[in-house]
Amino acid sequence: MIPTEYYLILSLALFTIGVVGVLTRRNVIIVLMSIELILNAVNINLVAFSHHFGSVDGQVFAIFIITDAAAEAAVGLGIILAFFRNRETVLADEMDMLKW
Amino acid sequence: MMSPLPFFLAHIWLIPMFPLATAAMMLFFGRKLQKSVIDVLCAGSVFVSFIFSVGGFLQLLSLPQNNRIAINVLFEWLPAVPYHMLDGRIANFVADWGFQLDPLSAVMILVVTGVGFLIHVYSTGYMAHEGGYYRFFGYLNLFMFAMLMLVLANNFLLLFVGWEGVGTCSYLLIGFYFHKKSASDAGKKAFIVNRIGDAAFLLGIFLTSAVLGTIRFADIGPALAAGNFNVGDPHLVAIALLFFVGATGKSAQIPLYVWLPDAMEGPTPVSALIHAATMVTAGVYMVTRTSAIYQLAPAAMAVVAMVGAITALFAASMGVVQTDIKKVLAYSTVSQLGYMFLACGVGAFTAGIFHLMTHAFFKGLLFLAAGSVIHALSGEQDMRKMGALSKKIPITYWTMLIATLAIAGIFPFAGFLSKDLILGKAYEKDILLWIIGYFTAGMTAFYMFRLIFMTFHGASRVDHEVEHHIHESPRSMLVPLVVLAGLSIAGGWVAWPEIFGGNSAFIRFLEPVVAVPHEMREEAVKGVSSRLGEIHLMLLSEGLVVLGILAAWYLYIKRTELPQQIANRLGWFYRLVYNKYYVDQIYDALFVNRAKDLGLALGAFDRTVINGAGVNGAGWLTRFISKILMWWDTWIVDGSVRLGARLVWLLSYPVRMIQDGLVQSYMLLIVVGLIGFLAYYFHLAHQVMH
């Protein structure tokens, strides 16, 4: 039987990697993907605890988070596409005018 | 109203609305309408108004003798404003949008709508081939509306509305052929000359409201009674004179008659309707309407009588020498209006209105007939190019002859009765006035028959190319002629005097409305004191009239060369009269050119002083000052601002480093915050543990 803390550490690792990706990569798409990674880490956390306490609530929350991730991905990618059409770039540090 | 009125009396306010509606229709989208549609609409609307007028008249007759009056107040136009009258009393100034029908206005609307309808019918024939057909009828209906407003108004202000309305329409219609400079000039002249009178009229209205505290006709009598003015009160005299000046403007009396002859530039039906039958009589109507005031101002009445008489004579003398057929009629109109004012002046207001009515009939007929002649001669107006038309256009000839007899005052035509009523009153008032009127009557007969003879008799002097297509006018033009001819004969019989066994129904009918001066109240009805005197007067005037006719026959049929010799004989006088006493020139010299000079002077003043010194100087000064201010702004004000901005910019450098708009640096800050938060949390936990 695998102790729950392993799962927590795993999710911590993924979370850290995701944060690093969000903070350091210039390419917005990869930033978005890192955010997905972070959400994933959170999911692992939730599922691990739901398994630990033997109730499915954590999994329900995980499902909600996946929904959220889907929405976020759709909107974010839409924004990126529109931006790319107008600015011909996908670099985060060139999107610094806070307006179109 | 206090008691529920019968239908027509309750709806007199509708009478002006029908022409207004069609006028609006014409002026907005008449361009697209068929000629026939326009005919039906315009003449039809006037006819409907006529029907309503007749109905109103009949239902008015059915009311008791002493309060024959119906008032419709649509709504309060100017809300009541309390103010101080001259004598210090408080009064409420109220002006309704109200209509009043009493015997006086009943007569007026009957004349206006009746003659107006006939002239509309006539116009459908006369204007058939003119451009701007819908425009003409739109103006005509607009005029009908304004005229009806004028005669139906129940207060001075609304009357003034109609007053100005008819002025505008007459301007528009005189200048109907606006591409003709003389026409547009004539229009402008009419308008401007009328302004003088209107100004006086307005002043009169103000003074009325200041002195009497009301401008409602119905309240004038009570107000006079309340103010117990004694006869000859200066205020009242002033009011009366101001009103009379207004009347002279509208009704073409000395000194403001000059516009009427020129107004003949307009289409003939217009001359017939506006400048013979209806509008020019507005002055008489207005004086009659205010008779209550006049009778307390004998001096004003004397002025009115004198001006009227002199105008009559003066205009007649000018009519004698005119050669333009319409000009002759114009001057005769002026002199007839003089008669009416003479009547008012001598206190025979009813007689004035009576003459107004009959004059509307025969003078309208004269103009229409003249129009028919001009029509037949394809636009020729000079009598020296006419003659021997009686066979070619018989109906026109006979109707015009009837009208001429009527205006000349041959028994028993309408004109005879009205004119002799006036002369009788004048005789009793003042022998001098009577003499003037008497001679004027003779001259009238003379120049009118001169017109007849030159136009219809003797040798034909018509140009040859015109000669062979002389033709009688279409039926639409002849029917009104015939109807008016009948009215010119019989129209006067409504006031058949007692000496001929009549009962002067008309006079009795009007009696309650017009106030009659005290001294002649009792004989107001039965005219001259002694029947004998009256008969004599009639015979005298008849004799003079016949004399005039014979003279005309002798001069213009028998010995046609004679007039020229006479003209040569008394050369300067003839030239004087022929050039209308140079009145226009004098006016030009005295007023018009002075006004122009004043305008030029003011213009020069504007250019040099105001523009040069004032505006440009101010501009230059402003520029100069602004230069200084600009320097100040640039270096001191802006300088300080920019200094502050630069300082802020410098100070904000570290903050900008944080706020760089990059998402990721914000995220980094989030992480920093998170770290700080966790550290604090651990600190707390540590404290808890120990």
Place this chain on the structure above:
Amino acid sequence: MGHLIPPSIMPYVLPVVYAVVIVAVLPLLAGYIVLLERKVMADMQARLGPMRVGPHGLLQPIADAVKLLLKEDIIPEKADKFMFWFAPLVSVTMALLAYSALPIGPAFQIADLNVGLLFILAISSLGIYGIVFGGWASNSHYSLLGAMRSAAQLVSYETAAGLGLVSALLLAGSLSMKEIVQAQSDQGNWFIFSVPVGFFIYMVGSIAETNRAPFDLPEAESELVAGYMTEYSGFRWSLYFLAEYANMIIVAGIATTLFLGGWLRPFARWHDHFPGTSLEFFDVIPSLVFLGAAAYCFWLAPKQPVQIQKLVMAAFGGLCLLLAVAMAVTLFASASVMAAVHGAFWFMAKVIAYLYAFLWFRFTFPRYRFDQLMRLGWRFLIPLALVNVISVGVAIVLKQEFGWPPFWAMLVMTIVTLGVAMWLAADDEKPEPLLQAADTEL
């Protein structure tokens, strides 16, 4: 002989065996489906089709496989090596993974997940990556366009197909394949008769998902040379090929399981024993079929032109005869064995029939234009599928709460759904400018 295998490994043995069998058999099966396809096409076009290799081209698939394996496989210069190598593997792996939850007969199933159906859908939906990455990696416009089209198409039609399946799931009340089939045998009719609309939707959706005609735009020769496979050749190409046909079999298997009653034989609840025996007529059918095939082969064998072909044909006849005998023998074996074997037979029969419908469509319908495809998917199928799901739900409520007889409930709701379908189709006649813009985008 249980002691040869340690008990802890025991539960993993059978699945491994099945997996090996599937991986070994599937390529052969795919090859023979291709042969079938070519024969059917030839028949429909009044030709003979492959006749050279083996009698009536019976050995053609083997020849093709050999050719493909021996062919030089080219990796383009500008291609992304890693992805180019990786993509086909993804495709074929996912295709094969899906089989792990597919019950071929009551016995032959690798793992009976309680989310089996979802698992299959998920895995087969991963097949996209093989196409997309392959198209992208080969760094060619044709490939990229084909990949994109295919991705868009698959994403669009997965929704429709999934919703079509949901209607059957509502009736089954479970996600495990075995229980679904069980439910059908309990309710005593196949779900195709209960939710024909759902079956229709899933059929169209599955055709589109497998990029088959008339929805084969990703590899439309006339527009993009061969779509995402343009740059591929040889072995990798054959992997894609294998993946495609594996996918076909998968969707056929899903359709069979959900709508056609899985391994159930026709009239499963109607037992008519031959007099005096425990034999039932429908149990004899499989062996009869194989017997017929064997007889046909033997009858054809002498007519072959060449000696070797005579022999091969005879061999096929012998194979069929063997199978017939096997089927017959199982009749007298234990019930479970018989059920397993016969179940497998019926299952494969239904799958083959479904695939035959695929081929039929392919040779019958012209290819869609891309905007038409999208419009069909988004404006006809998906709304129809939603309405269908709702109406099935209503039908179930009618059945359970109001006690309607199931047949009438289903009939009424199906008619309602068909009405909606007609309305949608009528509404779909009008062309939509926005979707034509989408066409220009891809």
Place this chain on the structure above:
Amino acid sequence: MIVNQALFCFFSVMAVVSAILMVTRRNIVHGAVFLISTLLATAGIFLLLQAEFLFVVQIILYVGGIMVLFVFVIMLVNLDVSLRQVQFNRQKYVAIVLTIVLAAQVFFALWIARNGVNLTNPSFKMPARNTEAIADAIFQHYMLPFEIASILLLVAMIGAVVMAKRRV
């Protein structure tokens, strides 16, 4: 059980390694591939945690849906430009250091918490039929959040359509 531990090791190593690769790849498509493998590994983890339904949902939604979207967009924006650009921004070192500090803190929190909560061996048993359990939870207890989530999805869809249209 030995198999479970082996699988856990396999999945977690796969997840972490491919996550690191995803963050560090220069080529976005490779990044996407590694993210996919991370997600698949996570799905495996879910399976180990007896969350079959979530496992399938993870694969269908995340891998089959969201990531396809990503790949799609990646192919719409042309890469060859961004391949030649610098991949990391100015603040990378600071960021890494700070993140590691954060991770250390969280780890420390775990460490001091393990005495409090018993994380070593799970106390309760999962319900047997995972899917039905989740369905019950969602449709009875979490009905409102579920509806809200669906509305959120609708809004997101509309927003995405609006933004992705060429002629805005």
